[in-house]
Amino acid sequence: MPAKLILPPVVPGSGHETRCPVRDVLDCIGDRWSLLTLLALADGTLRFTEVKRAIGDISQRMLAQTLRALERDGYVTREVHASVPPKVEYTLTALGESLLTKVTPLIHWANENHGQVRKARKAYVPPQAATAL
Amino acid sequence: MPAKLILPPVVPGSGHETRCPVRDVLDCIGDRWSLLTLLALADGTLRFTEVKRAIGDISQRMLAQTLRALERDGYVTREVHASVPPKVEYTLTALGESLLTKVTPLIHWANENHGQVRKARKAYVPPQAATAL
DNA sequence: CTGAATCCTTGGCGATACTG
């Protein structure tokens, strides 16, 4: 298919219904926590607190919010066990796993090329100095 | 290699130097414009204004800022042609192309599964209503 | 344990105007 993907935004008049698909997924992985949460669930079902621990520096608020969004979009399922103490388990859906498949290579790439990026940053000459030459 | 990728954040004491690689790349694609800009440059060299047009709804400020960040991290090169009117061309580096290779499948996935996501959203029953059962 | 609700700060980002 298309060498030309359509990046542009929302159709001005359309309100909210028709979004560019790229944007729609990007918005999901774009926020700070969604992808990390997805990755945390890659190895299997986890409870709320376990996800929290896996990510490390996410607040309760953000985790709850993120998980809800992922659930809403069909990436994870939420299973409540009525017990004391409460137990809620989160699991990737088929859709979530499918997405994960596409994300994983990116993660590997990140690990492998992280050095390059850091190197580029160190070597970088800000644009001001460049014009001075 | 690792089934266990380390998601966690910054090393507390380390200040800024040692970041989790995953985060470092995610931060790049995480912001609203970096990936879109990368995609815009996928087809070849573009001038500032051309990139702007390709994306559509990005402000000058954000585009300049994004391009600088991408340049800093070694994803794009910036070539200035001293002329009137000025002409500045942006091109993906090998690193940028490499990253793009990993991103493209994700984009395709987005296009193909966008419907699923929208479907899930429509069918979604908020957690309040769920407990009411 | 698993959240929801409230408060408050930060900074991402757009709009506008100005320079080379």
Place this chain on the structure above:
DNA sequence: CAGTATCGCCAAGGATTCAG
């Protein structure tokens, strides 16, 4: 054309508290 500088808004998100 290709930016930089300044301002101001508003949403993201952290900290804390309350509830089932």
